[in-house]
Every structure is written in structure tokens, then in C-alpha cells.
Amino acid sequence: MCARYINTSTKNGDIFTTEKMIFAIVAIFLVGLCKAQTCEKKVERLQAQVNELSEQVSRQMALIQTMQASMQSHVNGRSVEKRAETASVAFMATLDHTVEVLHTNQRIGYNNVMLNSGDAYASSGLFTAPVGGTYLFAFSIHMNRLQQIFTQLMINGNPVNSAITESFSNYGDTQGTAVSIVYVSAGEQVWVQMFHDQQTRIEGKYGGSSFCGTLLA
Structure with a gap:
């Protein structure tokens, strides 16, 4: 009787231990999943910020090119005026x-x-x-x-x-x-x-x- 009880207790202990392990694995999986989702959201936010910065850089570059063209036009215009003055x-x-x-x-x-x-x-x-x-x-x-x-x-x-x-x-x-x-x-x-x-x-x-x-x- 005693032996049979011990064996049964051991088996029940094994079942309990297994359930704890499964619970722990599920918990770890859920934690990892949450972290993954959090990281994914962070990546999405970072990607959105990168895209916005890229657009800002593009706009700034376009503005710089426009200003350079305007300055060059002004310089060329002054050169033409100076040549006209010289010739006249x-x-x-x-x-x-x-x-x-x-x-x-x-x-x-x-x-x-x-x-x-x-x-x-x-x-x-x-x-x-x-x-x-x-x-x-x-x-x-x-x-x-x-x-x-x-x-x-x-x-x-x-x-x-x-x-x-x-x-x-x-x-x-x-x-x-x-x-x-x-x-x-x-x-x-x-x-x-x-x-x-x-x-x-x-x-x-x-x-x-x-x-x-x-x-x-």
C-alpha cells in the first residue's frame, strides 16, 4: 500500500511539474510575443520618423537648389550688366x-x-x-x-x-x-x-x- 501510494504521489508530482513547465513556457512565449510586438511598434515608429526626416531632407535639398539657382542667376545677371556697362x-x-x-x-x-x-x-x-x-x-x-x-x-x-x-x-x-x-x-x-x-x-x-x-x- 505504501509503495503504491509513493508511486502515485511521484506520478502526480511529475504531472504537476510538467504543468508548471508548460505554464512557464507559455508565459515566456507570451512575454516574448509582447516584447516582439513592442519592438515591432518601435520599429514602425522609427521607420515613420526616418521617412519624415527623409522628406524634410528632400525638401531642404530642393530649397537649397532653388536658392543656388537664384544666386547664380543674380551673379550672371550682374556679370551681364557689368559687361553691358563696360561695352557702353x-x-x-x-x-x-x-x-x-x-x-x-x-x-x-x-x-x-x-x-x-x-x-x-x-x-x-x-x-x-x-x-x-x-x-x-x-x-x-x-x-x-x-x-x-x-x-x-x-x-x-x-x-x-x-x-x-x-x-x-x-x-x-x-x-x-x-x-x-x-x-x-x-x-x-x-x-x-x-x-x-x-x-x-x-x-x-x-x-x-x-x-x-x-x-x-
Whole structure:
């Protein structure tokens, strides 16, 4: 009887232990399933955030490209404007009459305007720079009397360079010329004048006395 009871108890204990194991396995499975579902939801949320960030990056990239295109268009536009300004500033004038008895600091009025792109040159001999930049200027003086003529290019009252023309006989045609490349600010004025006071005469025939300039860059 005792042996039979012990055996029965052992078997019942085995059954109880097995049930506990099954319960434990089911519990572990359920816990794992819950964790898996939680992880899956987290992954879904992370994926949604990644997608949203990707869309934001795409929008930002599109905005940057638009801004770059706008800036490039502006730069190109300014380059075109600058080239247009450069191409449009130029003048050429000659003296069409004889000028006698010039005095120190007297401006020479090259009055026969042949070219005036940009309308920056006045027939009184005065050029006013419409834009700042590097300019080329050249002037010449024609004389045919026994004398010397001292002339110089001026920018806002400051001498740049000079041309000294001298003839050794009457009716001995002589021409003096000076060329300069200088920076001129917008609004500054350029002209040619005498810088030595004496009785003198500048010829205006044949276009031998001239003044010209152009914006280089």
C-alpha cells in the first residue's frame, strides 16, 4: 500500500511539474510575443520618423537648389550688366578749330564729338565716369608754330600724365600724345589742360588734336 501510494504521489508530482513547465513556457512565449510586438511598434515608429526626416531632407535639398539657382542667376545677371556697362562707356572727340592763347589750368575743349557711348562726355572737354572701373584715356595735341605746348591729363584736379609738344619752325607740324590706364571712381571727372602759362596755339585741322577714353573693366 505504501509503495503504491509513493508511486502515485511521484506520478502526480511529475504531472504537476510538467504543468508548471508548460505554464512557464507559455508565459515566456507570451512575454516574448509582447516584447516582439513592442519592438515591432518601435520599429514602425522609427521607420515613420526616418521617412519624415527623409522628406524634410528632400525638401531642404530642393530649397537649397532653388536658392543656388537664384544666386547664380543674380551673379550672371550682374556679370551681364557689368559687361553691358563696360561695352557702353566710350568716347572720342577732336578739336575742330584753332585755339590760341591758352593759360595754365585752362581746359582744352575737344568739341567735335564723334563717339559718346554712355553719354558721359561733354563737348566742353569734360568726361564724368558713370561707373567705377579701369579706364584707358589718350589725348593728342597738334601744333605747327615755333613753340612748346605743355598739356596733362587730369582726374578730379590731380595730374596723371603729360604730353609736351615742341615745334622747331613755323608750319612744322608736330603732334604730342599721351596714353594712360587708370582706375576712376564713379562720378570723378577727367579732362586735358595746359600746365604751363605761355602764348601758344593748338591746331584743330585734320583731327590731329583729339581726346578719347573707354572703360576696360
